[in-house]
Amino acid sequence: MGLQAVLHLIYPPQCLTCDSLVTSDFGLCGPCWRDTAFITGLVCDQCGVPLPGEETGKRLRCDDCLTLARPWAQGRAALLYRDNGRRIVLALKHGDRLDLARPAAGWMRRVAAPMLVPGMLVAPVPLHWLRLFTRRYNQAALLSSALARAAGLEHCPDLLTRPRNTHSQEGRGREARFENMAGAIRLHPARKARVAGRHVLLVDDVMTSGATFAAGAEACLSAGAKEVSVLALARVAKEG
Template sequence: MGMQAVLQMIYPPQCLSCDAFVTSDFGLCSRCWRDTPFIAGVVCDGCGQPLPGGEDGGGPLYCDDCLRIPRPWARGRAALVYRDNGRGLVLALKHGDRLDLARPAAGWLARAGAAILRPDMLVAPVPVHWTRLVRRRFNQAAVLSGALARAQGLDHIPDLLHRTRRTPSQDGRDREARFINMAGAIHVTPRHRDRVQGRHVLVVDDVFTSGATLAAAAEAALAAGAAEVSVLALARVAKEV
């Protein structure tokens, strides 16, 4: 019997979200899997919002928000809807120091982003201001982007983007106020500008809400010479369809 099998007999793998035993490491039990709203089926090509209907018609479809609001990025996806256990997993990573969630989350992100991932992509996280980084000790978006890049064999620059000012919390702000709050707050780190030139950049975040933060990040990459930007989030606040 191999050492791994012995260890699993002594310490059976447990669900990522509860204490239930599961058959393999980094898995969800059947109840937690059922309560985790993975995004599947027809989605908006711009932001990953689930769309009604079972067929995509062979071409890209867009939600009302993406038709109404110009997006600086080309395509976007998200792995989970930000509710129920999807919200719980994001908060566990962000505030509960559950860095072990990065490995399965990378798989969920890869599956959700299969249509937009390219072998020549440069992956970068949405940055946090250094004052928040000191308090939180890590950037959850960088944890996710690093795990995804390693799993997919993509170039990763965790400090490609930086926040030039500490923006107030987006909580409680309407859509317009969120975009105003983020305007001009993110730039490409000067020493990495040459690496952005002509590249397709994938910006990764933990939660997509209005898209204001991702828009600021995408605009910064494009201003530095990126050929194109796509966005990928672990979870998104989605409208009911």
């Protein structure tokens, strides 16, 4: 009997979000799986929000992405930010559940497949130093590191910086979110050579309006990036 099998006998695998037993590590039990809104099928090519209709192979955009000038080329998200998807994000972000980064990165890699290209540079959306000090880790960096490792891509955890404390975006309208993030993210001055002429994939835990991703994408493009794509663990979507 292998070591892994012995460990499973002593410590049976449990669901990521409850105490139910599951058949493999980093899995969800049946009820939690059904309560997790994985994004599949037809999606907006720029922000990853689900769209009505069936997949045709054509790149379509949602109403928001037709209205807003997104500075990035493509975008995807693995989950909808509701029910168990919201609980997973909050556990990773505020509950010290660092173990969630590995399975979450696997879900993200699956939906990101159409965007991944050889030589792509993966980087997280940065935290302001004060928030990083308080939280002790950047959940976006945990996700981007696990994703880059699984996809065999280069990872640069400090590609971007956030010199201005933008505080929480919660409760702000769309315009206020963009105003709050304007110029708030910059390229690390020592990392310009790593981004010039390359495809960059920016990673974050949640996408709502896209203001944070826009600030990060603009910083990369201003430094000479060839193209920027974005990837979130969860996407906030309008109900109905």
